[in-house]
Amino acid sequence: MRDISVLTERDLRGCVHLDRTAVDVVEQAFRALASGKVVMPPILSMDLPDVHGEVDVKTAYIPGFAGFAIKVSPGFFNNPKLGLPSLNGLMILFSAQTGLVDALLLDNGYLTDVRTAAAGAVAAQHLAPREVTTAGVIGTGVQARLQIIAAHLVRPFKKVLVWGRDAGKATACARDIAAAIGVEASATDDPAALVRDSQLVVTTTPAREPVLKAEWLHPGLHITAMGSDQAGKNEIDPAAVAKADLFVCDRLSQSEKLGELRSARAAGFKPVPPELGEIIAAAKPGRRADGDITICDLTGTGAQDTAIATHALAAARKAGAGAVIQA
Amino acid sequence: MRDISVLTERDLRGCVHLDRTAVDVVEQAFRALASGKVVMPPILSMDLPDVHGEVDVKTAYIPGFAGFAIKVSPGFFNNPKLGLPSLNGLMILFSAQTGLVDALLLDNGYLTDVRTAAAGAVAAQHLAPREVTTAGVIGTGVQARLQIIAAHLVRPFKKVLVWGRDAGKATACARDIAAAIGVEASATDDPAALVRDSQLVVTTTPAREPVLKAEWLHPGLHITAMGSDQAGKNEIDPAAVAKADLFVCDRLSQSEKLGELRSARAAGFKPVPPELGEIIAAAKPGRRADGDITICDLTGTGAQDTAIATHALAAARKAGAGAVIQA
Numbered sequence: 001m002r003d004i005s006v007l008t009e010r011d012l013r014g015c016v017h018l019d020r021t022a023v024d025v026v027e028q029a030f031r032a033l034a035s036g037k038v039v040m041p042p043i044l045s046m047d048l049p050d051v052h053g054e055v056d057v058k059t060a061y062i063p064g065f066a067g068f069a070i071k072v073s074p075g076f077f078n079n080p081k082l083g084l085p086s087l088n089g090l091m092i093l094f095s096a097q098t099g100l101v102d103a104l105l106l107d108n109g110y111l112t113d114v115r116t117a118a119a120g121a122v123a124a125q126h127l128a129p130r131e132v133t134t135a136g137v138i139g140t141g142v143q144a145r146l147q148i149i150a151a152h153l154v155r156p157f158k159k160v161l162v163w164g165r166d167a168g169k170a171t172a173c174a175r176d177i178a179a180a181i182g183v184e185a186s187a188t189d190d191p192a193a194l195v196r197d198s199q200l201v202v203t204t205t206p207a208r209e210p211v212l213k214a215e216w217l218h219p220g221l222h223i224t225a226m227g228s229d230q231a232g233k234n235e236i237d238p239a240a241v242a243k244a245d246l247f248v249c250d251r252l253s254q255s256e257k258l259g260e261l262r263s264a265r266a267a268g269f270k271p272v273p274p275e276l277g278e279i280i281a282a283a284k285p286g287r288r289a290d291g292d293i294t295i296c297d298l299t300g301t302g303a304q305d306t307a308i309a310t311h312a313l314a315a316a317r318k319a320g321a322g323a324v325i326q327a
Numbered sequence: 328m329r330d331i332s333v334l335t336e337r338d339l340r341g342c343v344h345l346d347r348t349a350v351d352v353v354e355q356a357f358r359a360l361a362s363g364k365v366v367m368p369p370i371l372s373m374d375l376p377d378v379h380g381e382v383d384v385k386t387a388y389i390p391g392f393a394g395f396a397i398k399v400s401p402g403f404f405n406n407p408k409l410g411l412p413s414l415n416g417l418m419i420l421f422s423a424q425t426g427l428v429d430a431l432l433l434d435n436g437y438l439t440d441v442r443t444a445a446a447g448a449v450a451a452q453h454l455a456p457r458e459v460t461t462a463g464v465i466g467t468g469v470q471a472r473l474q475i476i477a478a479h480l481v482r483p484f485k486k487v488l489v490w491g492r493d494a495g496k497a498t499a500c501a502r503d504i505a506a507a508i509g510v511e512a513s514a515t516d517d518p519a520a521l522v523r524d525s526q527l528v529v530t531t532t533p534a535r536e537p538v539l540k541a542e543w544l545h546p547g548l549h550i551t552a553m554g555s556d557q558a559g560k561n562e563i564d565p566a567a568v569a570k571a572d573l574f575v576c577d578r579l580s581q582s583e584k585l586g587e588l589r590s591a592r593a594a595g596f597k598p599v600p601p602e603l604g605e606i607i608a609a610a611k612p613g614r615r616a617d618g619d620i621t622i623c624d625l626t627g628t629g630a631q632d633t634a635i636a637t638h639a640l641a642a643a644r645k646a647g648a649g650a651v652i653q654a
Contacts, residue, residue: 004433006333008654037377044371048388050364053426057384057397061375070384072397072419074426084425092399092419098411099380099401104431106331106654323652327335327433 005103005313007322012107015319016312018114018146020153026118027125027280029307032062033251034277040302042253052077060302067093067102069309071302073112093309101327103313115308116300117146119250119276120202120224123296125154126279127248127287128200128222132157136194138211138235139204140164140173143226145180147202151224152181160185161194164205192216203227203235210263214239219291226298228259236260236295238267245292246285247273251301260297332430332640334649339434342646343639345441345473347480353445354452354607356634359389360578361604367629369580379404387629394420394429396636398629400439412436420636428654430640442635443627444473446577446603447529447551450623452481453606454575454614455527455549459484463521465538465562466531467491467500470553472507474529478551479508487512488521491532519543530554530562537590541566546618553625555586563587563622565594572619574600578628587624 032038040060053076061068073089091105132155137144164170170187178185188194195216205227214237227235241247241264249255274284316322367387380403388395400416418432459482464471491497497514505512515521522543532554541564554562568574568591576582601611643649
């Protein structure tokens with residue numbers, strides 16, 4: 001018999017925040033990835049066409065972290081008809097020393113939201129120009145909000161522009177961002193102008209055709225593309241990838257299969273891009289000049305999950321949150 | 328907010344038993360496997376040499392089952408030095424309709440023990456000769472006991488022979504089996520004699536060199552090999568696989584990589600064996616005569632996990648066992 005912490009979404013929302021600490025722990029995971037000592041198997045994916053569902057399982061062991069997470073992310077796309085969310089999921093945190101279960105994090109995807117936004121902040125911290133006065137976001141969902149809130153932690157810009165296919169959603173997103181971080185934020189109906197007026201742009205869409213075109217690129221721009229996480233998705237014009245001074249991905253093997261590198265490769269892009277962790281660890285060069293154009297593709301890694309889950313358990317213990325089961 | 332059942336090992340031991348119902352539900356999973364409609368991704372495996380550990384994740388979606396399980400099985404082989412078990416694990420049961428978590432089964436491997444033994448009974452039911460008077464087991468661990476208890480449900484033999492490298496453990500195993508099912512059971516120091524005198528033999532070892540030799544085979548023998556579940560393991564002499572009238576595996580793709588078919592293939596065995604589910608579904612022929620020699624290799628499938636987890640939740644609800652978390 002031993003103690004297992006059980007933390008619900010409510011518990012976790014109370015003690016894990018999208019703050020500098022979360023960004024730092026995710027940065028640490030990326031740095032570790034570059035060491036070559038992380039064990040991160042390919043994502044286990046199960047497609048369930050019968051029920052319009054899919055399930056992904058991610059994990060990673062990171063030396064130096066007290067635990068490793070296994071994250072299960074189901075997506076069942078008939079759920080909205082039943083009044084249920086499509087996406088949910090949980091993480092299980094195991095002791096890295098004994099393999100015993102330390103915690104069940106019943107987060108319904110909340111920790112994924114946090115670690116995904118934190119990864120965006122890590123990308124911005126290491127790749128965006130030093131001065132960002134305006135940040136733009138393409139997309140109007142939860143990650144559009146969180147990516148901008150996270151990026152603001154590392155580049156305290158004054159102004160935010162939001163574009164989405166639905167103008168009403170873009171307006172609501174801008175309003176929420178303004179309320180969250182106290183900057184001027186507005187919706188625009190012109191994504192080209194959004195990119196032109198921004199030094200940092202985040203794309204957060206499920207697009208299958210590029211939403212950001214090569215001709216919109218300008219010196220001193222950094223783009224983080226976090227939408228593509230499946231074969232078939234594509235946010236960034238392959239010509240933009242070729243045109244940028246630097247293209248970076250979170251995990252090469254994933255970006256080629258699930259991310260922006262897939263469509264760039266299909267269009268003839270040959271270089272082997274660095275991984276974000278290699279730039280953090282200074283193993284490969286990042287941005288060389290304020291005028292460079294940089295693009296970072298984030299597909300989401302099990303290392304981020306292990307990082308946020310370890311952080312969440314520590315935060316919950318500190319806060320005395322959650323329940324304990326003897327099992 | 329919704330209800331998630333949480334069941335500990337103690338809860339599960341109280342309501343899930345190695346009985347005919349467990350065997351039937353596992354048989355149902357094997358039959359479904361043959362339908363081609365089961366979705367069962369390859370096992371996610373993570374080797375952690377730094378900490379002498381490994382983690383396997385198995386899952387399968389079976390049409391007609393209310394849920395699907397994801398099973399995480401860590402094995403950390405320094406644990407005994409810390410007074411902890413090497414193997415443990417848990418299953419998460421998701422609704423097959425919505426992907427939402429229905430139950431957390433903190434079984435520490437108990438359900439795996441039950442479903443593994445139940446699969447042995449399914450193999451014996453469909454492949455052993457009709458009359459079994461003596462059953463032999465090679466190996467003296469938990470599965471040696473459970474495999475014999477399970478096989479007795481489908482072939483009510485009168486006598487059991489046990490062989491293991493450690494004579495004391497073999498004697499203890501025989502004593503436990505006799506107490507559990509009320510048959511005559513004794514240890515032997517001669518595995519050749521054990522096989523000669525048995526009509527049903529189960530091998531339950533972690534052997535990396537064959538423990539059952541081809542020259543011991545005799546007409547009217549069925550062997551179930553359940554030990555091999557990793558590349559490198561091998562219980563059955565490849566010449567025995569070639570000599571048998573029928574070789575069957577639980578999952579061809581797994582048996583070739585992790586099971587007895589791996590070493591048989593390396594020794595030149597070419598045929599494509601049937602899967603157990605195909606024999607259950609009568610899609611392929613099984614034993615043709617009482618004098619046939621049959622061998623069944625069980626590597627363990629995610630389908631068995633989904634079957635036992637679904638059964639466990641139903642049994643726990645019926646018994647009012649476990650706790651409920653709102654998450």
